[in-house]
Amino acid sequence: MESFKILEIRQSVFASNDEEAAKLRAELKEKGVFLLNLMSSPGSGKTTTLTRTIEALKDEMKIGVMEADIDSDVDARTISAAGAKAIQLHTGGMCHLDAGMTRQGLEGLGTGDVELAILENVGNLVCPAEFDTGAVKNAMILSVPEGHDKPLKYPLMFQVCDVVLVNKMDVLPYFNFDLEKCTEYVKMRNPKAQVIPICAATGEGMDAWYGWLRREVRAWRGEETKKENGHE
Amino acid sequence: MESFKILEIRQSVFASNDEEAAKLRAELKEKGVFLLNLMSSPGSGKTTTLTRTIEALKDEMKIGVMEADIDSDVDARTISAAGAKAIQLHTGGMCHLDAGMTRQGLEGLGTGDVELAILENVGNLVCPAEFDTGAVKNAMILSVPEGHDKPLKYPLMFQVCDVVLVNKMDVLPYFNFDLEKCTEYVKMRNPKAQVIPICAATGEGMDAWYGWLRREVRAWRGEETKKENGHE
Numbered sequence: 001m002e003s004f005k006i007l008e009i010r011q012s013v014f015a016s017n018d019e020e021a022a023k024l025r026a027e028l029k030e031k032g033v034f035l036l037n038l039m040s041s042p043g044s045g046k047t048t049t050l051t052r053t054i055e056a057l058k059d060e061m062k063i064g065v066m067e068a069d070i071d072s073d074v075d076a077r078t079i080s081a082a083g084a085k086a087i088q089l090h091t092g093g094m095c096h097l098d099a100g101m102t103r104q105g106l107e108g109l110g111t112g113d114v115e116l117a118i119l120e121n122v123g124n125l126v127c128p129a130e131f132d133t134g135a136v137k138n139a140m141i142l143s144v145p146e147g148h149d150k151p152l153k154y155p156l157m158f159q160v161c162d163v164v165l166v167n168k169m170d171v172l173p174y175f176n177f178d179l180e181k182c183t184e185y186v187k188m189r190n191p192k193a194q195v196i197p198i199c200a201a202t203g204e205g206m207d208a209w210y211g212w213l214r215r216e217v218r219a220w221r222g223e224e225t226k227k228e229n230g231h232e
Numbered sequence: 233m234e235s236f237k238i239l240e241i242r243q244s245v246f247a248s249n250d251e252e253a254a255k256l257r258a259e260l261k262e263k264g265v266f267l268l269n270l271m272s273s274p275g276s277g278k279t280t281t282l283t284r285t286i287e288a289l290k291d292e293m294k295i296g297v298m299e300a301d302i303d304s305d306v307d308a309r310t311i312s313a314a315g316a317k318a319i320q321l322h323t324g325g326m327c328h329l330d331a332g333m334t335r336q337g338l339e340g341l342g343t344g345d346v347e348l349a350i351l352e353n354v355g356n357l358v359c360p361a362e363f364d365t366g367a368v369k370n371a372m373i374l375s376v377p378e379g380h381d382k383p384l385k386y387p388l389m390f391q392v393c394d395v396v397l398v399n400k401m402d403v404l405p406y407f408n409f410d411l412e413k414c415t416e417y418v419k420m421r422n423p424k425a426q427v428i429p430i431c432a433a434t435g436e437g438m439d440a441w442y443g444w445l446r447r448e449v450r451a452w453r454g455e456e457t458k459k460e461n462g463h464e
Binding site: 125130 | 375400
């Protein structure tokens with residue numbers, strides 16, 4: 001049975017979002033909760049990528065997902081069915097989440113037993129990039145049909161992201177998308193950003209993404225990364 | 233030779249955007265300028281659709297295009313090369329344009345000889361929907377890879393649009409996109425909205441879009457619509 005609640009998020013009252021975000025991050029560190037902020041355009045495949053990720057990692061770590069959306073609850077329903085603890089956050093028309101709103105979401109979700117919390121931000125390449133949510137890492141999904149020039153047109157989004165998943169690689173033959181150029185443009189905005197080509201629908205490239213996520217969660221929680229090949 | 237200028241847009245100072253928008257619309261009526269506000273997600277094909285539209289209609293009417301973008305000038309370059317008067321508007325990180333900002337753009341563009349002015353809004357399904365730009369009609373592009381559920385998730389955008397172009401119809405076989413459902417969801421938000429399936433890259437369905445635009449421009453300018461078959 002799917003089970004999730006819907007939370008109406010209130011506008012934050014804090015003067016400094018950066019301070020509030022740093023405070024939230026420190027609390028998460030203390031609790032051993034890794035918070036990932038996942039951003040993208042509408043329709044780039046955030047929910048499908050999340051569903052796959054939950055299925056792959058749910059036996060290794062307890063996952064909680066906050067689905068931020070303006071109005072609907074279709075995503076929380078899907079995520080809950082995939083086996084994660086889920087909560088739907090209604091932003092009431094607001095185009096982004098800041099740290100105060102994220103804190104409300106985490107409280108609604110309940111992080112007592114959660115090791116990996118994921119915030120699926122509002123589908124938008126502009127506003128979410130401007131607000132630190134308190135997340136440990138920022139990830140974004142750019143899908144092949146959107147075009148490889150997006151880092152030129154939405155600079156801040158690519159600048160703040162630690163990892164860029166290039167999704168829908170299965171339709172590459174039907175689009176004018178140059179992965180090499182895309183990677184070059186991403187690195188121009190943020191030389192440290194990792195670019196991982198994936199196809200959430202077919203599973204292609206997803207192991208590299210799970211590997212990145214696993215390493216980041218373990219490092220944050222102070223756990224040693226197990227050698228994948230068993231020689232320890 | 234391409235020729236366009238770049239204008240840095242300042243934040244508006246007007247207390248009521250709705251009033252300012254109504255005032256701008258009245259002025260445009262007086263001048264016989266039809267202003268179209270074109271919105272969409274990043275990468276849905278706004279610029280390609282516009283390029284095609286300019287090529288098809290530029291001998292019938294004088295077209296001017298305002299390319300709103302956060303930082304780059306790639307779109308104004310493309311549009312100018314297609315044969316329209318173009319100006320690039322830099323929004324300085326802002327995620328939308330309101331009526332005051334649109335007025336600055338129109339002044340920068342110069343509307344003396346323009347019959348059809350098009351504002352290519354910032355790629356974003358949330359914020360642009362909240363601000364009346366003063367446009368006569370709102371159009372949006374939803375591309376097939378984004379999914380048919382977008383009217384459920386971005387209600388206001390579909391509510392304010394007079395016409396929805398469903399773009400990239402050529403890749404329909406590769407995506408889980410149901411045009412009938414999409415149309416149903418659009419009508420749920422706005423029963424009067426027209427849905428026109430197109431492929432800007434191949435030209436499929438574009439005649440229906442040109443027909444819509446031609447009729448709207450002529451009606452606004454008080455011109456009689458010529459019968460397409462020549463029996464007048």
